[in-house]
Amino acid sequence: MNCEVCELKELVVEQFEIREVLRCILHTIIFHRALGLVRPRDINCELFELTYVQCGVPEVEKEIEEKITEFISKISKHPNRRSHQVCLSFYETKDKQPAWFSSKTERVYWERWFINLQITNQRVNMKPNQTKVGFDPGEKLSSLEEKKLHRTALEASIRENLFQIIKFVNEKMDHLPHIPPNAEGISYPYEITILSSSESSLDMLKRMLQTGHQTTLS
Amino acid sequence: MAAHSDSGRTTEQIVSQFLSKALHAILAARIPYIHGPTPPPSRHPRKRDRWFHLALGDPPPALEHPSGLIPNGVMEPLVVDILLSPRDDPTMPEAIVERWVAQCEAPAPWSPLHSPAETSSNSFLVKRTYKKSIILLRSIYSVLRLLPAQRVFKMLCASNQSYNHDLTYRVSSFAEPFSRKEEAEFQYHCFAPVETQSGQLAVSVQYRPSLSQFNLEISSLLPPMLITDYVGSPAADPMRAFPSSPSERAGTRSSTSFPLRGSQHGQPSTSAPASAPVFFNRPHSWTGGPSEVPSNRAQHPNHPPTGSYRKPAFNFDEFKFSPPFYMSPTPSPPKFSGSYMQSPLRSETAPVSIPQSGSSKVKVLRSPNLSDPTRNFLPPPSPRSARTTDPSSQDSDSRSFRRPDGLRTSDGYSNMYGTPKGLKDGRDDSGRFSLSGSPRFTFSRSSSRISVPDDLDDPDFSYPFAVDDVDSSDSQARSNDGKEVSDFGHASSSHKSQDAAVGVLVHMLRTAAPLRDSTYSSQSSKSELQEEGLGSTSSFFMSRKASDALEELQSYKSIKEMLLSQSKGKLH
Numbered sequence: 001m002n003c004e005v006c007e008l009k010e011l012v013v014e015q016f017e018i019r020e021v022l023r024c025i026l027h028t029i030i031f032h033r034a035l036g037l038v039r040p041r042d043i044n045c046e047l048f049e050l051t052y053v054q055c056g057v058p059e060v061e062k063e064i065e066e067k068i069t070e071f072i073s074k075i076s077k078h079p080n081r082r083s084h085q086v087c088l089s090f091y092e093t094k095d096k097q098p099a100w101f102s103s104k105t106e107r108v109y110w111e112r113w114f115i116n117l118q119i120t121n122q123r124v125n126m127k128p129n130q131t132k133v134g135f136d137p138g139e140k141l142s143s144l145e146e147k148k149l150h151r152t153a154l155e156a157s158i159r160e161n162l163f164q165i166i167k168f169v170n171e172k173m174d175h176l177p178h179i180p181p182n183a184e185g186i187s188y189p190y191e192i193t194i195l196s197s198s199e200s201s202l203d204m205l206k207r208m209l210q211t212g213h214q215t216t217l218s
Numbered sequence: 219m220a221a222h223s224d225s226g227r228t229t230e231q232i233v234s235q236f237l238s239k240a241l242h243a244i245l246a247a248r249i250p251y252i253h254g255p256t257p258p259p260s261r262h263p264r265k266r267d268r269w270f271h272l273a274l275g276d277p278p279p280a281l282e283h284p285s286g287l288i289p290n291g292v293m294e295p296l297v298v299d300i301l302l303s304p305r306d307d308p309t310m311p312e313a314i315v316e317r318w319v320a321q322c323e324a325p326a327p328w329s330p331l332h333s334p335a336e337t338s339s340n341s342f343l344v345k346r347t348y349k350k351s352i353i354l355l356r357s358i359y360s361v362l363r364l365l366p367a368q369r370v371f372k373m374l375c376a377s378n379q380s381y382n383h384d385l386t387y388r389v390s391s392f393a394e395p396f397s398r399k400e401e402a403e404f405q406y407h408c409f410a411p412v413e414t415q416s417g418q419l420a421v422s423v424q425y426r427p428s429l430s431q432f433n434l435e436i437s438s439l440l441p442p443m444l445i446t447d448y449v450g451s452p453a454a455d456p457m458r459a460f461p462s463s464p465s466e467r468a469g470t471r472s473s474t475s476f477p478l479r480g481s482q483h484g485q486p487s488t489s490a491p492a493s494a495p496v497f498f499n500r501p502h503s504w505t506g507g508p509s510e511v512p513s514n515r516a517q518h519p520n521h522p523p524t525g526s527y528r529k530p531a532f533n534f535d536e537f538k539f540s541p542p543f544y545m546s547p548t549p550s551p552p553k554f555s556g557s558y559m560q561s562p563l564r565s566e567t568a569p570v571s572i573p574q575s576g577s578s579k580v581k582v583l584r585s586p587n588l589s590d591p592t593r594n595f596l597p598p599p600s601p602r603s604a605r606t607t608d609p610s611s612q613d614s615d616s617r618s619f620r621r622p623d624g625l626r627t628s629d630g631y632s633n634m635y636g637t638p639k640g641l642k643d644g645r646d647d648s649g650r651f652s653l654s655g656s657p658r659f660t661f662s663r664s665s666s667r668i669s670v671p672d673d674l675d676d677p678d679f680s681y682p683f684a685v686d687d688v689d690s691s692d693s694q695a696r697s698n699d700g701k702e703v704s705d706f707g708h709a710s711s712s713h714k715s716q717d718a719a720v721g722v723l724v725h726m727l728r729t730a731a732p733l734r735d736s737t738y739s740s741q742s743s744k745s746e747l748q749e750e751g752l753g754s755t756s757s758f759f760m761s762r763k764a765s766d767a768l769e770e771l772q773s774y775k776s777i778k779e780m781l782l783s784q785s786k787g788k789l790h
Contacts, residue, residue: 036271040273050364051368051372053356053359053360053363159364163361169356
């Protein structure tokens with residue numbers, strides 16, 4: 001089975017925007033891959049003028065929140081590293097021949113999504129010698145304008161990412177496994193992994209191959 | 219029609235259901251109140267919901283008969299135009315902001331789909347078609363939320379204000395081509411087609427990338443009105459029914475509505491029944507909204523929209539019972555089901571507040587915390603009531619004074635009684651207001667405020683002029699003489715005086731000049747009246763406080779003298 005890979009365009013985000021951005025993208029992907037019966041929920045972003053769709057499965061929401069929290073805590077331990085990646089993978093569980101010290105089942109990944117984030121400092125526009133005394137309203141205005149520009153640009157990038165997701169899911173359908181009958185909610189198992197900062201997507205695939213996860217790149 | 223399992227469906231069924239569901243999704247995401255004032259209740263998914271594994275709820279009444287939608291089968295294209303119609307100016311043309319086209323294009327003669335295939339591969343094709351249709355429908359659902367018109371839809375749904383535009387729709391099997399100039403204003407998004415045995419199921423949308431040119435703003439037709447008889451005012455009966463909506467009071471103001479709404483509310487209809495689709499001049503086309511009466515609009519472009527199909531966008535009764543229709547059966551957090559009630563709160567004028575008694579410890583009155591719909595805008599408890607009240611009983615007693623869901627307003631009345639902070643810090647007599655005479659009131663603005671009774675349980679705590687503690691432990695420290703009785707009588711009279719002051723203020727507010735008279739003199743006179751009222755009230759409080767203080771002093775003096783005389787007597 002082919003493993004389709006989609007590398008989303010990198011998003012430049014500030015620390016406090018990470019949660020909202022990841023929620024938006026992860027839920028959108030899962031909504032298009034949770035092909036069981038769902039009751040969709042519209043979610044209005046708090047930070048952006050965006051509405052995305054959740055599949056309405058509480059377990060999915062809980063897991064996504066946990067993973068985002070884990071991601072945020074990991075990146076806080078590496079403040080100097082800017083680029084980070086979250087990988088959402090869909091797989092099938094297949095039986096393999098039993099062997100010593102190995103499991104009887106294996107995961108066969110058929111689709112991977114790589115979400116690329118570049119974390120910026122929150123005060124990139126502040127000068128080192130800037131203090132509260134002698135506050136310049138003009139400077140505050142320019143920083144507000146910069147923030148506004150950043151927010152607008154990020155919103156446009158997220159929208160672009162969402163359209164990229166929709167385009168991908170529409171064009172690549174042949175590799176999807178069979179939908180289980182009377183499936184409710186999530187139809188395919190998935191996992192969310194946080195790639196280490198030094199590990200790229202290719203490194204991750206290499207690692208998966210070396211550890212025995214059989215994936216076939218298309 | 220639909221089987222519970224995926225098998226047993228034919229291609230034609232799939233395409234037909236797909237078009238129906240796509241239309242449902244589009245209208246539900248673009249037309250406010252398409253289900254009427256009361257959204258369908260959330261329930262277990264039905265057969266209809268199981269199609270494409272996407273539970274959208276009950277379709278609007280206009281879509282109950284899919285045969286009317288696609289009269290000639292699945293090969294006719296489905297064209298859905300979403301229009302932005304000006305409300306105030308009927309001479310202005312409505313503008314198409316989105317055009318959705320879904321059709322099943324017949325396969326080419328050389329296409330492998332053209333020739334009949336074996337039964338086994340038929341089944342495989344049908345399953346594959348169905349799976350891809352599921353994904354396509356999800357994509358349509360997502361794209362609907364990403365296009366600019368979604369913002370307009372949210373504004374029209376979420377606000378109780380009346381805007382100068384409405385979102386309407388037109389469904390037809392024929393797409394009138396745009397002019398070159400119009401075409402240049404649109405962007406195009408095409409979904410990947412799904413191969414079926416009947417052809418390729420293709421969906422596309424043309425949309426305006428920006429709607430700023432339409433100047434969507436709050437309509438000026440609804441004049442601001444001063445609501446003096448709001449539920450919850452001290453003089454009003456707590457059980458009084460909701461007042462009529464401002465728009466209904468305004469008269470026969472016509473506004474956009476769907477005939478569905480009009481018919482559900484029993485509005486008089488001079489045209490065809492609302493639920494029946496009205497066909498436009500061309501076949502297989504019907505519209506929703508002001509253009510529902512096609513003859514009027516097509517033949518008499520200057521004819522104003524009939525009032526029968528127009529319903530005030532803002533209907534207080536509707537908001538009383540249900541939130542506006544929202545696509546998701548479980549609306550998002552903001553957001554929506556309850557927040558729409560709070561949006562008018564934020565848009566109201568600043569509440570009138572009566573300054574508390576002139577204690578230097580009184581904090582600035584804060585506006586109530588509107589974010590939590592469970593707040594009770596009740597006066598703070600009296601010291602005695604606070605001591606005798608435990609948190610568990612607070613809700614039960616305050617419940618009787620809780621306003622109905624539709625009328626939680628940041629009116630000035632709720633601010634007249636100050637904040638519990640004043641109780642905590644000011645230790646003044648702000649807590650001695652009593653709405654109905656019941657001592658068991660609790661004023662809660664935030665969870666931290668519930669701890670007010672805890673503070674008052676402190677035996678060392680004492681109000682400066684807490685004279686109404688007849689049955690509390692503090693009162694036992696005083697001598698049991700007639701002074702206490704008189705103090706109690708004075709306390710009850712002071713309670714009544716406070717109520718009287720509140721009543722005076724409410725009366726002033728009621729008789730104040732309406733805000734519509736926007737002349738400076740009227741405004742200044744009104745503000746003068748308010749200031750005067752506030753001033754008199756504050757002076758009343760000042761005098762009351764001084765008199766209380768004097769009485770207290772006298773009572774202490776008398777107690778002191780009595781004790782001294784007793785001690786002298788013992789010595790002798």
